[in-house]
Amino acid sequence: MLQFGAMRRTTPLWFLIPLVIVLASACASQQSTPPPVTAGVIFPTMTAGRLIQGPLPPAAPPPADGQLSNPATAIALANVPTATPNFAACPAPNASASLEGAVQGGAPRTPSAVSDAIGRYLSDGGNVGEIERVLRDSWAMLGEGFVRGDLDLTGEGIPEVVVSFNAPEIGGTLLIYVCADGRYTERYQSTMSAETSGTPPQILSAADLNFNQRPDLLFASQICDEDGDNCQQFTQLTSWDAGRGRFINLLGGGVTSDESPTPLDVDGDRISELVVRLTNDGDSTTGPLRTGQIVYDWDGASYVRSYTQYDPPRFRIQMVHDADQAFQQGRTRDAIALYDLAINSPTLENWLNDDVIVLPAYARYRMLLAYADMEAPELVDVHAQILQLYPDLATAPVYAELAIRFWDALQTSNNLHSACVAVLETLSLRPEGIGLMNRYGSSSEPYTAATICPY
Structure with missing residues (x-):
């Protein structure tokens, strides 16, 4: 028995080689065989006993990164x-x-x-x-x-x-x-x-803007004032709602603009945004207007105003307005930088002929207030510049006198409110300090005495 057991342990396995070769060949032939063609889906026809057969197209692939850049896309991608x-x-x-x-x-x-x-x-x-x-x-x-x-x-x-x-x-x-x-x-x-309609509505787009596999009708109507001189575009967007059995508005109450919106996929999520170009730089009635664009985005139910992107200021007064807004919002450092640009930028244009004289004086006065608010040492330097540039207050712009009155009262009281009281007293005698800033049309925010000195 021991000898028989030893013989089994030492028996060669050469007789298994043919079996291995057969199995390997079978596997290789199975891998090289092309996959079977999927049978087309069979559809019934109107003719009895007749069938139409054809393959269905593949589903659209997902985005390359597997993510949707806009959450509303998940709603819009529902199969119809x-x-x-x-x-x-x-x-x-x-x-x-x-x-x-x-x-x-x-x-x-x-x-x-x-x-x-x-x-x-x-x-x-x-x-x-x-x-x-x-x-x-x-x-x-x-x-x-x-x-x-x-x-x-x-x-x-x-x-x-x-x-x-x-x-x-x-x-x-x-x-x-x-x-x-x-x-x-x-x-x-x-x-x-x-009374206001100028021309028949015109179709701007009949494409699937929100990627819900149905066309959306974007159209605009011209509206004008009573004289027919000033005209704008009133744009609406409508789409079919199968559940309600009617068309619904997707742009709220519509958009009124100088130029009609342009459908454009701004963020690459396959859903078109509506971009309104702001190209009107203003006239004597409106004053200077900011150019840029307003973007309306799809939120899954309608198009809503998403953001406004302005071009850099073209006119000096626009830079001053930006600086005043930053000052009002408490962004004092930003305001100082913008006032400096209003004074020194060589690319800014003047809306009014005397802007090159009036607005730098106003900007220096406001810089004085900003540094005083911060209790910054630059306050002394700005005061010295004003004294050097405007030695004769009688012939200088009114804002030079406002700056000196503010400085003098601040040195006496060390209180911003008391310094502003001195400024307001001067404005009561020289109201042009308010009027000069209210010459820039209906689109500009009105200035008051409290705006000129807010403490």
């Missing part, structure tokens, strides 16, 4: 079923349908009358070409407006009819008709005041 259009739900074309015949007594004179007439005509089998002709030639309402039947705004596969027109007694109006249950029904109306 693919629409199956039912063209039988819409009225059949009817060559005998008449839009003018749908109105009694000539052209309609209210938005609701126009809307009802177009709705009845479409439900009777009318077409967009005839609507355009009647609005243009018979009712004289089309102007720069349009009639479109190529936009599927509900995502149901059937294009809606969008109508834009303007009439003196009606105003600029945009209508959207949806086809359902064999008829067309108005599901959205926007009408501007006849």
Whole structure:
């Protein structure tokens, strides 16, 4: 038995080699075989016994980093079923349908009358070409407006009819008709005041801005003052809400601006922001205006104002206004730096001819107040500069005298309030100290005696 056991321990394993080779070949052949092609999903057709088969497209890949840069994107990325259009739900074309015949007594004179007439005509089998002709030639309402039947705004596969027109007694109006249950029904109306409406609404975009797989209609109407001279753009954004069965506004009460918003994906989250460019630098009525941009962002339910980004100040008074705002907010060091720029920057322009004289004197006076507030030693240097630059207070800008009165009272009382009392006494005798800062139009914050010396 011991010898037999020893023989088993020393028996060679060469007879297992063929088995290993067979297993290795099987594994190699299995790895080299391409994966089977996934069978397409089978769809029934209207023909009995017939089937259509085809592969479904792959799902859209997630962002490269696996994260969503905007929390609202998680809401917008919800899957929406693919629409199956039912063209039988819409009225059949009817060559005998008449839009003018749908109105009694000539052209309609209210938005609701126009809307009802177009709705009845479409439900009777009318077409967009005839609507355009009647609005243009018979009712004289089309102007720069349009009639479109190529936009599927509900995502149901059937294009809606969008109508834009303007009439003196009606105003600029945009209508959207949806086809359902064999008829067309108005599901959205926007009408501007006849007194302020300049032109028919114009479509700016009909793309999917908030990435919810449905188009959003961004459109703007021109509004003007009573004289028709000063005009702006009033922009609205509407989108189909399937749960409510109507279009809803996604931009609150709309946006009024000199230029219409531009859809732009600012932060790279695949959801477009609305960017309003600020390009108007002002006039004699408004005073100098800041240029830059205002950004409206999607919050998951609507577009809201996110932030305003101004360009660097162009005019000296704008730098002074920035400095005064920083001073008021308690950012004293920032205010001092901005006052220094208002005095010394070679790139700043003057809004008024005497800005180069008046505003540096005002800025030095305010720097004196700022250093006094901080109890900083630079207070002495600023006081010395004012004495050197304005030796004759009778011919100097009023702010040089305000600075000297503030300094003298501060040296006597060591109290900021007492120093301001001396400034206010001087302003009562020289009110131009307030008036000079209130010459910069309706867009500028008004200055008072308490603004000039706030302690």
